[in-house]
């Protein structure tokens with residue numbers, strides 16, 4: 001499935017992700033700037049924060065409890081689409097998923 005990452009400046013990076021890996025891992029593997037992922041995917045650093053585009057929110061689903069707390073405490077600007085990309089598994093249904101990358105990570 002394709003996942004597209006959009007930087008604040010508007011630069012878009014579309015990558016071929018593998019089903020089962022997280023949206024964070026797909027970004028890091030492909031060198032997408034702005035996804036730092038300090039904790040390596042353990043939902044404890046919030047440096048993998050992304051804003052999921054509205055049209056994909058229902059498919060991506062709600063954040064879990066730990067993720068919810070981190071989003072509240074840690075991210076620079078929480079929006080409706082705020083998610084930790086390490087907590088979003090790539091699935092075939094998510095093909096075309098587009099996320100915006102915040103200008104600063106915690």
Ligand code: FES
Pocket residue numbers: 024036037038039040041042043044045046047048049084085086087
């Ligand atoms: Fe640390 Fe996602 S990689 S919270």
